Amino acid sequence: MGLRLHNTLTKRVEELVTREAGKAAIYVCGPTVYDVTHLGHMRAAVVFDVLRRYLEFRGYQVMHVQNVTDVEDKIIARAQAEGVPTDAITVRYLEDYRQASRALNVMPPHVEPHASQHIPEMIEMIKKLVEGGYAYDAEGDVYFDVSRLPQYGKLSGQLPGELRAGARVEPGEHKRHPADFAVWKHAKPGEPNWDSPWGRGRPGWHIECSAMSLKYLGMGFDIHGGGDDLIFPHHENEIAQSEAYAATQPFARYWVHNAMVMVRGEKMSKSLHNYIAVADALGRFPADVIRYALAAVHYRKPMEVDEARLQDAAKAVDRLRIALASAETILARAGSRSTDGPASRLLRKAAESARTAFTAAMDDDLNTSSGLAAVFELAAEMNRVTDQVLKGGTDATETTPGLREAREALRTITAILGLRLDSAADEDLARRVRDLAVSLRQEAAQLFSEQPGQTLDEIVAFILAGREQARAKRDFATADRIRTRMAEAGILVDDLPTGPKWRIATDGRRPTADASGPRA
RNA sequence: GGCGGCGUAGCCAAGAGGCAAGGCAGGGGUCUGCAAAACCCCCACUCCCCGGUUCGAAUCCGGGCGCCGCCUCCA
Known part of the structure; x- marks a missing residue:
């Protein structure tokens, strides 16, 4: 049996069957670059990095696309507040995001499309939506008409008729239905804007992900990921636009969402100002420790992050590092001499069990907590043997082939979680x-x-x-x-x-x- | 109000019908000049509460209670 993932579309854990055997096409919603990167962003990055590494471990050829939202209200607001061009904001915070990702050993996506560089694709898409009657021009704003799409609401369960009446209508808007959403916004003074058939303006937020995922991955790609706060309206609207545009279903086969990072019972977010910036966290704990803390909890469960949690993670990471370092010491002492003694055979078995247990855990919707239990059991077995050697009860050479295998298993497994366990x-x-x-x-x-x-x-x-x-x-x-x-x-x-x-x-x-x- | 999730030891956290993984903390021991690390032993008769189904439930069903997310920008 292969990898099973929770699909938000069906609310069930399902066997992953990709569009093309042996290949996995993944689109993950990336950051809106208007402020510093915090641990919440990195949880998403780490979750999908682990997914990618595990898919690769399982033999998939992965195509990972992750966008950068660099055209957006908050960016404009920040640029105006600071009196600088929007580019200055997006460049600064994209660099911050990249540094955080690099520090936490998050593999860069294969393609990192920027919204600002895909305006023509978005306009093309909107044109077709208008032609097809799925979107309408209302005085320079173009709205998607949710009533035209029967499947609207299939991801989030939010049905247009049940949305709180009036909740989404702001003064000056000309929506036909409160749930209709902007795919194009007319330009206001001082905002970045582009020419379009509906006058100068800029794209709505959701359209970029539709345009860019379809451009790089095509309709019906395998996995669409992001934080669970994006399910509605962002992902629901992406589906609506894309399926209306393509006149087929599905837009994406599996929707995978990570839960939020919490601070004292509340979601960590920029707007609540309760966030821990990655740069600050890195000043206090090594990258491995932060990475461990973010990866050790199942990705669909909200997780609290605080000092105590990171301290615990530090101890756990230490335990793995020490097991590895002790093994290296024994292996160095044994040199090239080796006998497959009882200790070695025991370790070989432990390595095999760890691999099996870890794979089974990860296959079950990326159960990293359960997978880590297997890692610690292996580390304990390695420690038992190295302990015997250090106490003189067992000769180092008798442990060698098995210890080497155990070390490799520990390295392989922890690498999938993105841990380096190596200061260099x-x-x-x-x-x-x-x-x-x-x-x-x-x-x-x-x-x-x-x-x-x-x-x-x-x-x-x-x-x-x-x-x-x-x-x-x-x-x-x-x-x-x-x-x-x-x-x-x-x-x-x-x-x-x-x-x-x-x-x-x-x-x-x-x-x-x-x-x-x-x-x- | 609508949609969704969660509640397991002092803390964190797996498990989802058949004797409650793992990490941290704690207690005892081995080793050690000491400390640390490592190793050995101990540490939830019980899984928010109340009913029900079952030979058997933390796991299934019904009803409560508590907490959280989304419905506005959000990873």
Whole structure:
């Protein structure tokens, strides 16, 4: 059995059967670039990134299209408030979004169409809608006539007659029905505008996604994704326009929606000003930790995000990192020698179980929580074996083939969730590590007369060598002082029977993090 | 008012008819100069409440209570 996904269209979990076998065409609603990127945006990005990575793992060739809304009321309002061109706003916040995505290891979409660059396609579409009688011109505004489309409401369950009367009509509008929505808006002074058969103006919000998804993926593409706050009216209206335009159904085969990120019981949003900016979160926690927190909860369940949640995530990520690092240590010790001993066979079995359990969990509507349970069980098995080796009960060489397999399984699975578990691959962490090196050089210079090397590894090794001398002399006061100061700098030292081992702290104790904390 | 979702241990969170995954926190132990990490053991007779169906329900049905989202821009 293959991947099953919850389809908002049917409100059921269904087996994914793509338009073309082995290929998956996905359109995800991207950001409106008018303000800083917050964790809510990144939840959507991470959810669909995990979907994409999992589809690829399952052998699909994925085509991922994600739009950028760069023509929109809020952008215009912000530009006017700041007295700058709208481009200045969209460029600034698109860059912010891209940085956040890159930091969180979100793969860039294959195509990233901008609304502003697809005006002709939208006009073309609107023309055909007007010709077909699905849309009407009302003094320079063009509205979609929802009464013309029998299937209107099939996604959201919102039927035109039941929409709260008058709720959507603003003064100066000339809609025939309250549920009709704008596909073209006449230009107001100072707004970006384009020529059209209905006079100068700009497209309505929904039309861009119809025009761009159809252009790059075509009618009947596989998965349309986005936040569940987009179900109505945005996605309902996309369906209406697209199916009226194409005169066929369906516009998209599966509709996948992620639930919202919550802050103290309320949806995190720009308009409520209760958001945590990704840039701020990254100042306090490594990307892996944020990514873990966002991916660990099932995507259709609203999730609360706060400091405590991120602390928990940091501990969980640490556990995986330590399991991996310990395995590397044992593998390095075993070198090329290997015997497929009992420990090795046990690990091979554990790796196989983990892969099977993870795949089963992910096949079931991307059940990442359940999948993570499999990951932790594997990590525990690896730890049991490495523990035995470190305690001298098992020879490292007896673990090798199985341990290698277990390590690969752990790497493969966590990579699907987008975790790197490796400081070097984490841009933000790497930057912090460089800062650490600088502060530690000063620290080392105070502690010892000799000068350490340049890299963090060299510096830490230098300090730890000095500390070991103190320990050998049973000068524990000095040894403990050094360990404490290193911890303050963000380097945690574990004195194992085999000697000291260090790691970079992943919790909130970040040496270079500014103290401002998340916005609230 | 309409549409939809959720309520599982101190916290987070899977499970959706057959002995309640996993993470964090907590308690005890092994190891250790100490700390940390790791490992071992313990930590929900019970899943918001009340009825019902069933040999059997956290899971199905009915009725409550509480919370949230959408119906206006939103990931």
